[in-house]
Amino acid sequence: MGGGGMPEEGGSGKKKKRSLDAVINVVPAIDLLSCCIAFLLFTAVWTQISRLQVAQLGTGAPETETTEQQKQLMVTLAMGERGFNLATSAGTSIDIPSLGRGEKGEIRFDLKSLGDQLKQLKSGFPDASSITVSAEDTVSYGDLVQVIDTCVGSGLAAVSVTGV
Amino acid sequence: MPIVTPGKRPAKRFEKSKILGGKMARGHKATNAELNVVPMVDMMTMLVIFLLQQFSSTGEVLYMQKDIKLPDARHGQMIEIAPVVAISSEQVVVTGVKVADIADLDRDSGYLNIPTLEERLRDEKKRWEFIHKSDPGSKWDGIVNIQADKTVPFRIVKRVMYSCGVAGYFNVNFAALDAGSAAAQQGLPPPAG
Numbered sequence: 001m002g003g004g005g006m007p008e009e010g011g012s013g014k015k016k017k018r019s020l021d022a023v024i025n026v027v028p029a030i031d032l033l034s035c036c037i038a039f040l041l042f043t044a045v046w047t048q049i050s051r052l053q054v055a056q057l058g059t060g061a062p063e064t065e066t067t068e069q070q071k072q073l074m075v076t077l078a079m080g081e082r083g084f085n086l087a088t089s090a091g092t093s094i095d096i097p098s099l100g101r102g103e104k105g106e107i108r109f110d111l112k113s114l115g116d117q118l119k120q121l122k123s124g125f126p127d128a129s130s131i132t133v134s135a136e137d138t139v140s141y142g143d144l145v146q147v148i149d150t151c152v153g154s155g156l157a158a159v160s161v162t163g164v
Numbered sequence: 165m166p167i168v169t170p171g172k173r174p175a176k177r178f179e180k181s182k183i184l185g186g187k188m189a190r191g192h193k194a195t196n197a198e199l200n201v202v203p204m205v206d207m208m209t210m211l212v213i214f215l216l217q218q219f220s221s222t223g224e225v226l227y228m229q230k231d232i233k234l235p236d237a238r239h240g241q242m243i244e245i246a247p248v249v250a251i252s253s254e255q256v257v258v259t260g261v262k263v264a265d266i267a268d269l270d271r272d273s274g275y276l277n278i279p280t281l282e283e284r285l286r287d288e289k290k291r292w293e294f295i296h297k298s299d300p301g302s303k304w305d306g307i308v309n310i311q312a313d314k315t316v317p318f319r320i321v322k323r324v325m326y327s328c329g330v331a332g333y334f335n336v337n338f339a340a341l342d343a344g345s346a347a348a349q350q351g352l353p354p355p356a357g
Contacts, residue, residue, distance in 0.1 A: 026201055033211075052240050137317060138317055141318065144338075
């Protein structure tokens with residue numbers, strides 16, 4: 001196949017063939033790319049850190065505006081060594097026991113069951129968007145963050161944190 | 165002195181003479197070697213695209229520290245620029261300045277506040293007010309980032325949060341590793357959902 005063939009010159013055939021390949025000067029492009037790479041390497045952020053916004057109760061912080069429907073349901077999640085206790089102002093109280101302790105002695109919380117319960121709660125009360133997490137002193141920061149993450153993922157985005 | 169191409173440069177009267185067997189009179193070989201730069205340009209373009217994807221306009225708000233291992237979170241938001249309270253298993257640091265030892269905090273556990281932390285945060289707030297003095301439109305939002313090791317107990321975090329609230333920082337952000345990047349660091353696929 002001669003897909004990329006040169007055009008044939010008719011007529012005399014003695015004309016000098018001119019090259020059809022244009023030479024592009026790539027040096028400025030390389031300069032620009034080098035500068036871009038240097039700048040981007042300096043400003044690159046390799047670890048993506050996110051934030052989970054929480055409010056704290058009892059420190060004089062301004063209260064967020066809530067509608068009457070939201071005020072009707074107060075959801076409280078107590079977490080400690082025994083596990084979770086999910087209670088609402090509607091009268092429900094659900095215990096989610098912990099899964100025991102891990103190899104290093106840390107508490108293993110049943111986050112999957114908590115997520116299921118919170119989603120069930122959210123489907124029953126679609127207007128509910130706030131939850132108060134009450135943690136014991138021994139609960140680690142890692143467990144607290146994972147519980148807040150589960151709450152946010154279940155649709156209860158306005159999380160308040162308080163001690164027991 | 166003019167710049168000449170490298171190579172043999174005989175004296176002018178020898179250049180065309182046959183005294184050296186005509187070696188000097190031979191045609192000059194081109195000394196410019198042509199390099200194929202297309203693969204290099206391709207590679208640089210790929211690098212630029214990759215680095216542009218990594219680019220973050222907010223920059224690095226929190227610096228990863230050796231003694232602080234952050235927990236993972238899947239539903240976190242983008243981090244904002246605010247004072248950072250770093251809590252490791254040994255000390256509490258505010259914007260690079262140590263304000264308390266964890267051992268001391270455990271010793272005087274009867275109190276809820278941490279005076280040195282409050283003082284430092286009040287200084288930060290005063291600085292913010294001074295900077296925004298001529299800008300009446302800006303509103304104090306009281307944001308503080310708490311970056312704690314995943315093993316730090318809540319009794320310490322609670323005291324830090326209380327001190328932040330007393331100093332006027334009532335909008336607390338807990339720092340966590342984005343689950344996608346955390347999985348990438350450990351060589352695992354990101355969690356589904």
